[in-house]
Amino acid sequence: MLKRTVLLIEDNPQNRYLVTFLLEQHGYTVVAASDGPAGIELARSFSPDLILLDIQLPSMDGYAVAQALRTVPSLECVPIIAVTSYAMVGDREKAMASGCNGYIEKPIDPDNFVAEIERIRQSAVKKADRP
C-alpha cells in the first residue's frame, strides 16, 4: 500500500490519539497540530496528501483554517476533510463552502473511519483530475 501522509489538525488529545492510531494501523503517516495556525504552517512546509480538520478549534475555527489553506497554491488540490461534532443543519454546507471536500461527524466510528476518509479522498482526487 502506498504510504500517505495525513496532516491532522485537532485540539483534543484523545481524538488526536484515536485518529493517529487508526490511520497508522492502516499504513498512513500522521503529522498532528493542535491549532489552526500551527496546522497551516505545517501544511505549507510539507504538502500532505490529505488534511483532516477539526472545526471546533481554539483561536481560529476550522472554517477559517480551510479558507486559509485554500489560498496556498501548493495546497489547492490537497483534499481537506472536516471532522466535527457540530451536527447542526448547514454545517456540512459551511464546511464545503470553506474549501473542504467532505465531512465526517464525531464521535469517530473506529470501524468505518479510515474507509470513509479514503472514499472522500478518492472522490476529491477524481474531481481535481477533471479538465
Ligand code: MN
Ligand atoms: Mn476541537
